[in-house]
Amino acid sequence: MATETEALVIGGGSTGCGIARDLALRGVDTTLVERGNLTHGTTGRMHGLLHSGGRYAVSDQESAAECIAESRVLREIASHCVEMTGGLFVQLPADDDEYFEEKLAGCRDCDIPAEVISGEEAREIEPYLTRDVERAIRVPDGAIDPFRLCVANAADAEKHGARIETHAEVTDVLVEDDQVTGVEVRHESGPGKRSHHEPGTTERIEADHVVNATGAWAGELGAMAGVEVEVRPSKGVMTVMNTRQVDTVVNRCRPKGDADIIVPHETACILGTTDVEVEDPDDYPEEQWEIDMMIDTLSELVPILSEARTIRSFWGVRPLYEPPDTGTTDPTDITRQFFLLDHADRDSLEGMTSIVGGKLTTYRLMAEQITDHVCEKLGIEGNCRTAEQPLPGSEDFSVLRDYMEEFGLRSPVGRRSAERLGSKADEVLKTDDPNPVVCTCEAVTRAELDHAIADAGTDLNATRIRTRASMGNCQGGFCAHRIAALLHPEYDEATTRTALDELYEERWKGQRHALWGEQLSQAMLNHALHATTMNRDRDPAASDDGIEYDRFDAGPPTPEAAADGGRAGACDGIDDGEDDRGD
């Protein structure tokens, strides 16, 4: 039996979710399938820069102009996902004057507000910049939370009738007579509440049009339909620092290069990045030199980074694309523009379109263009409203209200919660029950976690990306078990335990790349708390071998029972006040 849909979007990243929202707002019956969780691919693995376009103002002016235009849109429609930190392009003595001037002119050509400030002024804005700063260009860069952005798009799509299916991997693209007719998906464990399918079952979804929005995986998906999509996945490392050493986005003002940007993000800073082409976007080396380069090179800009605490590192793969026969060898030279591949024109295969290239900042524009295209194919009329219609959570200005009094939360906690939740803050935080902070590092309260769990079910990594719980210094050491406990009793003990193990393993994965100094110390403390104090590493409930409890001490014996050594069964009716310490 097959299910049917007008449009099927493959990929739950920013592009796919943006497309699903746009289609749904235009009244198209839409289904989105994602093999993992939302943001599972590249969207969840980027440094969260809301580009002013300054970065591309010399090399790729078309991208730069798109960035500034879309940045302006996102500040309006997704204010609760954006922090306008501002950005600096910093020139050090070794950096070329001519390039600095080109950058400035390029920004102006692309309508990017740009102002030159002296080294002294730059250091007033960012006191930890090196004393060697010559001068800087100030641009409207910002930080954007890709997780909240994606979830907000998916939620709005769903509100407008779309079906969003996570943990549903496409196993086959159905092709009949040069026409894509749908896909087959396999439902996986489906920890989220939204998945109503048995793990391991397959489903045929028939669609009038299929959109391949799988980014770096577009080549693999294309191959299932028998077409070649020349995506060139390129990995980049992002290293997370424990605090905001800078409050504005700091870029090195020189032509392309690795390790040239620091993005303040929530309570942390993210250092980036490298650019190395990889064969397989699911399997590539995560290398030590990349992290060392982030720290060593970026501490030329901000010297305290060399001594600062790194809490984890992660890698993402860019979905770079270039038209066949361009032949660029260095991935840093490949354009950041996006491409809509109409397989009907290109490969004489009807019913499928791929979208490749591009970047998070322009996700909405990409979604608009592909939605126009799909609507044309489907013969549906409808105007794009995504540039005007705010995303859920950002409708009103309550973000700036002080929630301290209203919700009895201490100020920083209330402010952080309100910022994360936007206009949903009232709904989520108004509770008659006590609302303790569960994740201290990121100031996430129980009410906020309960709200996220209501949506994400047992998938605690989905709850994590909605709330930032367990993403701070301790990486879940102090809170992972507290977060998991919120699943019970709605979910049973075994399910809760599995969910905790998944969250804890996921947190461990990223920390491995930060294991020295403070974070190695933290890792040992976490190991002690979870293994020594809680004995989670040798949990008898997880083992097939039962414990023979009667071989163990059952408490001090009463004097008359002392003869048999006080093992189990020998100490009925003991009185703790009367034991004999016999030593």
Add this chain to the structure above:
Amino acid sequence: MAVVLVRATESTTGRTTVAIEDEVCVIGGGLAGMTAALRAAHEGARVRLLSHKKSTLRHASGLVDILGYADGELVADPFDALSSLPKTHPYRRVGNDAVRAGLSLFDDVTGDAYRGTHTDANALVATHGGTVKPTARYPARVAPGLASRDRKTLLVGFDSLTAFDAPLAADHLAAAGVPGTTRGVTVAFPGDFRADSRVTRFARALDDDETVETASGSTPVRRALARTLESHLGDAERVGFPAVLGEGESQEVREALESSLGIDVFEVPMGPPSLLGLRLEALFQEALDEAGVRRTTGNPVTEFDASDGRIQSVSTDRNGRPTPFHADEFVLATGGLVGKGIDSDREGVVEPVFDCHVPHPDDRYEWFDDEAFGDHPFARFGVDVDDDLRPLDADGGAEYDNLRAAGGVLGGADFAAEKSGSGISLATGHAAGRAAGAAANQ
């Protein structure tokens, strides 16, 4: 009898000060350092204990483990299993007698506050995560809750204390096969406490039996708590709370609850800040004061002076001013990675006070296992020692003739996986303290 030496020297500021001279100087105020200091004092030495920060005991459950697992297998009798450990394990360095002697010193210090002396067998204690863990000594306030006692048990959690979810822990213990039935209930702690109150706030309210407002009027908090539970007790034969039942007056609090409820009351050890760990620290500090150990706290040891293969003095740094401490014998008990007795950067792993050799792989990607609970090399990082606990240099020779190491700073054991941390601190602290005290007497 110790002789007090006083000598005038020039300090770095040019002013004449009185040099501080002791026979044994112990660096590090955790369980190993306190044990070493106490044991050295018992030898008749004049002992100085230098500690920098709060000890890691506030992170510790307060249970005293000797050995819970060997080769990953649960151990019923730790003393039987010691000989199966590798030769480089700290327990093998000091020998079984030292393990027993360290534990005996612990028993003397803690007296009635701890249980477990009646048997060599491990006890299984319910953890706040809902598992059970093997341990050799447990606080009296934990004792009525041992998992091997076949009892109908009620666990009680407080709705604002998120680290202990009693209904979840009860189901988890059932899955672990503990004898007897276990139920859990979550209640509101009586009174109007802030939603994110620290555990010490609840403990203080119970210590002082503060009056709280309840639906039935003003009530002392102990009685109000007992009343909250009445309707939940059912056929329970014992009731367990998270370890927040008082600090100084814990016994009185527990007795008051037992008398109101008519059944045994016990506590479940918790993570940081751990009242049981802090209580253990307080017991040792009392013993140190009684034994005449001089304690100097608050400043890190940053420098040392050595000649002829011997440490002559160490200096703490007080706002940039070094304060030297002279002694004949030194004990390094600065802890492991958590307490920064072992430190690291991207280039390598070091022991920061004396720069003793710490064996470790050059490639930092070989320091860990890919699984969160894998066999982590970093968990074994620490100094290597000879049978007299003297740290060894890269060539296998003693770093200094009069320097011994004890506790977490020692390598060769993953205390978290073995459940052996406190035992290693007691055994090696005892051995190092005794040897240092004896050497100082010569």
